Amino acid sequence: MSQVWTDDGKVRPVTIVSVVPNVVTQIKTEEQDGYSAVQVGWGKRHPKNISKPVKGHVKGLGDFRGLKEFRMPGSLTMAVGDKIDASVFKPGDAVTISAVSKGKGFQGVVKRHGFHGGSRTHGQKHSEREPGTIGGGLRTRVPSGMRMAGRMGGDRVTVKNVKVIQVDAAQNVILLGGAVPGRRGSLVEIRG
Secondary structure, eight states: EEEEEOOTTTEEHHHHHEEOEEEEEEOOHHHHHHSSSEEEEEEEGGGGGGGGGHHHHHHTTOSSSSEEEEOSOOOOOOOTTTTEGGOOOEEEEEEEEEEEEEOOOEHHHHHOOOOOOOOTTTTTSSSSOOOOOOOOOSSSOTTTTTOSSSEOOOOOOEEEEEEEEETTTTTEEEEEESSSOOTTTOEEEOOO
């Protein structure tokens, strides 16, 4: 993350995202496939680590780290081999961002779910961060969906209406307003 100054003299927090140019590897149409979509390839990978079916599918387009398909309504104006880079975005656009959030390991209920824990009064010693009762009652089991301690983070998170602050098409960099889920180096999906 970083910050930029706006024209009216205010500081704006931004996240700098490096955009790897994507290459269109396949166009799917309503007539042929039953739905319209575009498949793109991104990143670089050593050719020995790519399976032969994938090599044949993207022959002559590059050695991609991964392929991703996006459904598109209506007819598409793209063609196989077209590149999609940072220049498709403009300052002021509202985009939707999806990424895998940072993993935080095994956490207790106070950090994971916001429980306030127990009080120190009436003879209780070490109950500040304990979960308390889980509602045993007549049941002899733990109800499904019970909020307990466990592994936190590492989930796919989607953030909507993130503003594009600046676009540097020459260096393939986008500055997005605010925070973006994930750690440094995470794969981020930006949809317009």
